[in-house]
Amino acid sequence: MSGPRDAATGSAAEPTAGRPVATAVVVGAGLAGLTAAAGLTARGIEVTVLEARDRVGGRTHGLAVAPGRQIDAGAAYLGDRHTELLSLVAELDLKTTPTTMLGASRFALGAQHATRDGRFPPLNAVALGDMFELLDELTAAVRPEAPWLTPDAERLDTTTAAAWADEHLTHPDARLFFPLFLGEMMAADPADVSVLHLAFYLRSGGGIRYLNAFEGGAQQDRIDGGAHQVCERLAERLGTRVRLGEPVLAVHQDADGVTAHSTRGSYRADVAVVALPPLLADTIDYRPGLPVRRAGGRTARGCAVKVNLVYPEPLWRQHGLSGWSVNAEGPLLSTVDDSPAADGVGVLTGFVTGSEAHRFAALDARRQRAAAVEQAARLFPMLPPPIGFHVTDWVNEQYSQGCYAALFGPGDWLRHGPTLTTAHHRVHWAGTETSTEYFGLMEGAIRSGTRVVAEILTRL
Numbered sequence: 001m002s003g004p005r006d007a008a009t010g011s012a013a014e015p016t017a018g019r020p021v022a023t024a025v026v027v028g029a030g031l032a033g034l035t036a037a038a039g040l041t042a043r044g045i046e047v048t049v050l051e052a053r054d055r056v057g058g059r060t061h062g063l064a065v066a067p068g069r070q071i072d073a074g075a076a077y078l079g080d081r082h083t084e085l086l087s088l089v090a091e092l093d094l095k096t097t098p099t100t101m102l103g104a105s106r107f108a109l110g111a112q113h114a115t116r117d118g119r120f121p122p123l124n125a126v127a128l129g130d131m132f133e134l135l136d137e138l139t140a141a142v143r144p145e146a147p148w149l150t151p152d153a154e155r156l157d158t159t160t161a162a163a164w165a166d167e168h169l170t171h172p173d174a175r176l177f178f179p180l181f182l183g184e185m186m187a188a189d190p191a192d193v194s195v196l197h198l199a200f201y202l203r204s205g206g207g208i209r210y211l212n213a214f215e216g217g218a219q220q221d222r223i224d225g226g227a228h229q230v231c232e233r234l235a236e237r238l239g240t241r242v243r244l245g246e247p248v249l250a251v252h253q254d255a256d257g258v259t260a261h262s263t264r265g266s267y268r269a270d271v272a273v274v275a276l277p278p279l280l281a282d283t284i285d286y287r288p289g290l291p292v293r294r295a296g297g298r299t300a301r302g303c304a305v306k307v308n309l310v311y312p313e314p315l316w317r318q319h320g321l322s323g324w325s326v327n328a329e330g331p332l333l334s335t336v337d338d339s340p341a342a343d344g345v346g347v348l349t350g351f352v353t354g355s356e357a358h359r360f361a362a363l364d365a366r367r368q369r370a371a372a373v374e375q376a377a378r379l380f381p382m383l384p385p386p387i388g389f390h391v392t393d394w395v396n397e398q399y400s401q402g403c404y405a406a407l408f409g410p411g412d413w414l415r416h417g418p419t420l421t422t423a424h425h426r427v428h429w430a431g432t433e434t435s436t437e438y439f440g441l442m443e444g445a446i447r448s449g450t451r452v453v454a455e456i457l458t459r460l
């Protein structure tokens with residue numbers, strides 16, 4: 001059994017202690033890949049992790065906003081049902097901090113401009129209630145572990161959420177709010193996702209109320225100092241097994257093993273784990289070729305650009321405001337208080353999602369800043385000009401191709417769903433998009449990594 005080949009020398013890498021029970025090469029050092037690598041290493045398997053970027057973490061990424069103060073440019077929020085993430089946080093000696101939501105919300109929804117307690121928008125409550133009831137019905141009917149087996153799956157998989165809204169949402173307030181809801185929940189333009197995917201996503205994440213809620217829901221807490229630390233600490237433990245700056249271009253198999261070819265070398269192992277979002281997994285040359293590709297012609301990039309505005313302190317709190325806002329006009333379709341738990345600075349995070357993300361991403365840096373700062377000042381007139389301004393364009397990140405997660409468009413679940421987790425000979429699949437539990441979330445990524453470890457142990 002040969003070990004992974006060292007990129008520089010082409011020689012087999014030595015196991016750290018004695019002879020390994022087997023070797024594995026993991027492609028991608030996000031939460032999924034690193035969880036898989038940590039699990040395999042713990043069971044005596046010699047692992048090499050190949051990461052394209054010069055950092056680990058993938059869609060989790062820390063941003064320094066002041067000395068000693070890091071915030072999330074990528075994934076941020078978690079809730080009490082995210083049990084695997086929470087145990088990893090505890091194991092790695094990290095802490096969570098509650099997401100601050102005290103105070104009134106701001107709304108700028110068409111003609112409705114309001115400041116009010118809670119997060120329910122100042123729109124027709126009956127119309128929104130009816131909309132959520134219809135979505136609840138769809139969500140309850142979906143088979144989360146196998147969406148393609150949902151009753152009426154074919155029709156639901158070929159209908160876009162936009163077409164569904166055209167047919168079912170008659171009240172203008174529901175039609176106004178639906179795309180904002182999809183943008184906030186799943187960074188989706190309704191034209192990009194099938195109804196089956198929408199229903200699955202909501203169900204997989206614990207239902208509309210859990211996904212949407214702060215207290216008692218999926219946004220309840222953040223990781224103090226940033227979610228990227230989970231990956232950084234996992235990678236620290238893995239040490240030199242993690243190789244940065246090595247995009248994998250090809251994964252070739254034969255009767256005896258599998259070889260991952262990166263831009264810098266070739267790595268031979270008994271098994272491979274590809275822990276990438278589907279659009280990126282499909283850029284790899286597989287031999288033998290995949291019977292079914294990982295993504296389809298309608299699989300879209302999740303559309304989110306994250307904007308972080310930094311102020312000397314969270315001034316909105318002194319005016320009884322939570323920092324939360326929902327806006328029909330962009331670029332910031334919603335804002336939230338993401339200030340670090342420790343005193344020092346105030347951070348207002350703006351989400352630019354759905355089709356607005358493409359428009360905003362196309363602006364030059366000066367126009368982006370002008371538009372975001374002007375909107376923040378309109379929403380929160382007490383704010384001085386920001387002392388820091390950061391834009392993270394996930395839509396055009398080469399090694400993410402969108403976020404929060406890939407959007408499954410018409411036809412995707414029926415065509416690709418049944419093989420999402422089916423190993424291709426020695427190649428196993430991880431990544432949040434392979435998880436039917438908490439798909440698209442950090443929790444889903446970790447669960448996919450754990451699943452792949454179990455698959456490989458069974459194989460061996």
Ligand SMILES: Cc1cc2nc3c(=O)[nH]c(=O)nc-3n(C[C@H](O)[C@H](O)[C@H](O)COP(=O)(O)OP(=O)(O)OC[C@H]3O[C@@H](n4cnc5c(N)ncnc54)[C@H](O)[C@@H]3O)c2cc1C
Binds near residue numbers: 031033058399403430
């Ligand atoms: C702005 C934003 C907000 C989000 N909000 C939340 C949230 O609040 N809560 C939540 O739970 N989740 C959230 N998410 C989603 C969460 O970040 C993801 O579900 C999770 O991090 C995905 O992990 P992963 O390991 O599956 O994929 P990734 O993190 O994408 O990891 C894949 C890795 O593979 C690498 N790679 C790509 N191509 C190659 C190649 N060819 N060769 C080698 N390496 C390669 C990438 O660089 C990356 O490191 C958010 C994401 C973003 C971006």
